[in-house]
Amino acid sequence: MIPQEIIRRKRDGQELAAEEISAFIAGLTREDITEGQAAAFAMAVFFRGMSRDETVALTLAMRDSGEVMDWPGVGRPVSDKHSTGGVGDNVSLMLAPTVAVCGLAVPMISGRGLGHTGGTLDKLQSIPGYNVMPDPALLRRVVSDVGCAIIGQTGDLAPADRRLYAIRDVTATVESVPLITASILSKKLAAGLQTLVLDVKVGNGAFMEAPEDAARLARSLVDVANGAGTRTSALLTDMNQPLADGAGNAVEVRNAIDFLMGRKNGSRLHEVVVALATEMLQQAQPRQTAEEARAAAIAALDSGKALEIFARMVHALGGPSDFIEKPDQYLPKAPVVIPVPAPHGGWLAACATRDVGLAVVELGGGRKRPQDSIDHGVGIDRIQPLGTKVSEGDPIAFVHANTEAQAQGAVAALTRSFRIADAAPEPTPVVLERIA
Numbered sequence: 001m002i003p004q005e006i007i008r009r010k011r012d013g014q015e016l017a018a019e020e021i022s023a024f025i026a027g028l029t030r031e032d033i034t035e036g037q038a039a040a041f042a043m044a045v046f047f048r049g050m051s052r053d054e055t056v057a058l059t060l061a062m063r064d065s066g067e068v069m070d071w072p073g074v075g076r077p078v079s080d081k082h083s084t085g086g087v088g089d090n091v092s093l094m095l096a097p098t099v100a101v102c103g104l105a106v107p108m109i110s111g112r113g114l115g116h117t118g119g120t121l122d123k124l125q126s127i128p129g130y131n132v133m134p135d136p137a138l139l140r141r142v143v144s145d146v147g148c149a150i151i152g153q154t155g156d157l158a159p160a161d162r163r164l165y166a167i168r169d170v171t172a173t174v175e176s177v178p179l180i181t182a183s184i185l186s187k188k189l190a191a192g193l194q195t196l197v198l199d200v201k202v203g204n205g206a207f208m209e210a211p212e213d214a215a216r217l218a219r220s221l222v223d224v225a226n227g228a229g230t231r232t233s234a235l236l237t238d239m240n241q242p243l244a245d246g247a248g249n250a251v252e253v254r255n256a257i258d259f260l261m262g263r264k265n266g267s268r269l270h271e272v273v274v275a276l277a278t279e280m281l282q283q284a285q286p287r288q289t290a291e292e293a294r295a296a297a298i299a300a301l302d303s304g305k306a307l308e309i310f311a312r313m314v315h316a317l318g319g320p321s322d323f324i325e326k327p328d329q330y331l332p333k334a335p336v337v338i339p340v341p342a343p344h345g346g347w348l349a350a351c352a353t354r355d356v357g358l359a360v361v362e363l364g365g366g367r368k369r370p371q372d373s374i375d376h377g378v379g380i381d382r383i384q385p386l387g388t389k390v391s392e393g394d395p396i397a398f399v400h401a402n403t404e405a406q407a408q409g410a411v412a413a414l415t416r417s418f419r420i421a422d423a424a425p426e427p428t429p430v431v432l433e434r435i436a
Contacts, residue, residue, distance in 0.1 A: 003027060003037045010044040018057035025061035029160045035167060042164065042173040050178035055220065056227040058178065062186035063228075065160035069107065069136070069192035074144055076105040077284035081276055082188055083199040084217070085117035086206055087357040088242030088383070091199065091273055092120045092150055093256035094301075097309035098277045100147025101300035102293075104284050107143050107191045108150045109157065116205070116357030118247065118366065121152045126250040126376040128330050129318040142316045147309055149317060158186040181220045189230055195283040196225055196232040197276055202432065203240035205353025211236070211432070218435045231283055233436040237272055238428060241351040241386050244269050248365045248379015250331040251400060255381070257327050260307035268385065268430040274298060275431045332377035336407045339395035340414045348388045348396065349421035356380065359413040363401050378402060380414065387424055 001023035010016055024041065027033040033041075050058065071078050079099065083089055096106045110120035121132045132152045134142070142149040161183050168174050168183075188196055198221050201207070202214035218234040225232035237243075245267070246255040255264070264270050277297035282288055288296075300306045311324040320330055360366055364375035383397040390396065396418055401407035 001027065003033055003041075007037060007040045007044055010041065010048055013048050015051055016054055016057075018053070021054065021057040022061040025058070025065060025160050028163055029065040038164060038167045039171045042168050042171055042176070042179060045178055046173040046176040052223050052227060055178045055181055055224045058182040059185045059189065059224055059228055062158050062160045062164070062182055063189045065186075066158055066190065067154075067156040068190050071105065071107075071140070071143070071192055074105045076103055076147070077194050078107065078192060079104045079195045079197070079280050079284045080106055080108050080188060080191060080193050081197045081199060081280060082184060084201050084207055086201040086239040086243055087117065087353050088244035088247045088252065088269075089118065089201070089239075090120070090123060090244050090252040090256050091269070091276065093123065093253065093310070094259050094273050094306065095276055095280075096148040096150055097260070097313065098273065098297055098300045098306040099280045100309050101305045102277070102281055102296045104147070104280060105143050106148035107139065108148065109153050109187055109191050110150055111153070112367075116354050116361060116366070117207075118249070118252065118357070118360070120150060122374050122376070123249045123252050124150060125374070126253050126331055127314060127319045127323060129320065130314060131318040134317060138317075142313065146312045146316050148313055150313070151317075153187055157190040161186050177217055177220050180217060181224050184221065185225050185228065189225070189228060193230050195280070196230050197279045197283060198222065198232065198234035199272070199276055200234050200236050201239040202236050203238050203353065204351075205242070205357060206239040215433065215435065222435050233279055233283060233434065235275060235279060235431055236433040236435070238268075238430045238432060239353060240428070241353055242356055242383050243272060245383045245385070246379060246381040247356055247360050247383070248363075248381070248400065249374065249376040250333070251379040251381045254327055254331060256310075257307075257324060260301065260310055261304075262302065271430050274301075279434075334375075334377040334379075334400035334402055336399075336401045336404055338399055338401075338407050338411065340397045340399060340411050341393045342390040342396055342420060343392065343415060344420060345391045346389075346420040346422055347424045348384055348386050348390060348418055349425045350419040351386060352417040355413060355417040356383070359410045359417070362413070363399070363406055363410055375402065378406075380410070387427060389424070390420065
């Protein structure tokens with residue numbers, strides 16, 4: 001295999017054979033491929049694209065660059081969900097235990113915050129002792145005994161993705177749909193999944209703001225994952241306002257506990273969790289109707305069983321045994337909490353959602369550089385949904401900060417982020433489209 005010949009063929013718009021792609025990724029993993037060659041390959045793909053078959057081959061080669069997990073004796077369908085990221089998107093914390101109650105095994109490989117979006121691992125690390133990097137034996141035991149485990153990507157899962165992503169990040173090729181597809185799916189499929197559901201966000205708080213771009217990415221992910229042998233579907237969901245009424249780390253964990261206690265029923269967040277649970281259950285148990293799957297998911301939440309599974313998962317992975325009973329004793333808190341007052345009366349009509357996420361980053365709840373540490377206590381909560389009627393001075397949200405100056409800066413940013421109109425906005429659905 002001559003790397004420059006593979007690069008040349010892709011540069012000239014030719015379709016690469018699976019064997020060529022596999023050899024190139026194997027060389028990348030062994031570090032036989034130089035950074036310059038990897039960058040040239042990424043740029044060639046960025047401009048020339050890849051066919052479905054090429055993207056399947058790239059995904060499988062990256063998946064097979066490290067350990068591929070299997071689940072002998074687990075006795076349940078092995079399933080997962082992936083979100084493309086947003087603000088206040090803490091769905092994983094509630095979704096995994098909900099579908100575990102309904103009979104699925106969920107080894108959920110999650111990530112850290114990226115840009116303005118929050119990361120599931122950062123949220124879970126708000127919980128003292130929670131181990132986001134368990135050894136394989138502990139992971140298998142928790143999934144088998146509890147039904148779900150939300151953890152991070154170990155060094156043994158899809159190592160080729162780490163190297164290629166780092167190169168994409170500094171060569172302006174992150175947005176390539178084939179490379180995004182292979183990056184997301186290689187990590188997920190390395191977890192040994194039988195089924196997968198994708199939550200592709202669309203709107204001003206998503207990486208894909210335009211509906212047509214989000215649909216194109218969703219179609220690529222679904223087609224490639226199915227082509228790789230994992231039954232997959234996707235939901236497009238709205239991210240033109242924060243999904244939960246909190247954004248940050250500890251505040252989103254607290255929000256998840258409230259959700260599992262039944263205090264968020266009827267919210268947009270509840271609708272997304274139930275829709276994704278319904279999709280996961282139908283994917284894994286095709287004989288179920290959508291109505292049966294939805295009823296099972298709602299029953300798992302309303303009965304308190306999903307809350308029990310979440311508590312067991314937290315404790316099995318090193319967290320406190322009484323975390324659910326005493327979350328405020330364990331979760332970090334910011335010393336300054338102040339409201340964001342409405343500058344005038346009217347209806348909350350629009351939200352610059354990305355700016356809300358960036359306000360959390362400025363408070364210290366996200367990273368400006370990969371090596372930055374996270375302040376788990378800061379954030380924003382009690383965010384009012386669009387369509388809420390407010391009077392002048394009513395709180396739109398509350399800022400949790402370490403200093404008064406930081407809090408006032410966030411208040412100013414959030415005041416600019418919301419538009420208040422004289423009339424209520426037209427309600428918009430949160431689940432926009434299903435792609436299978």
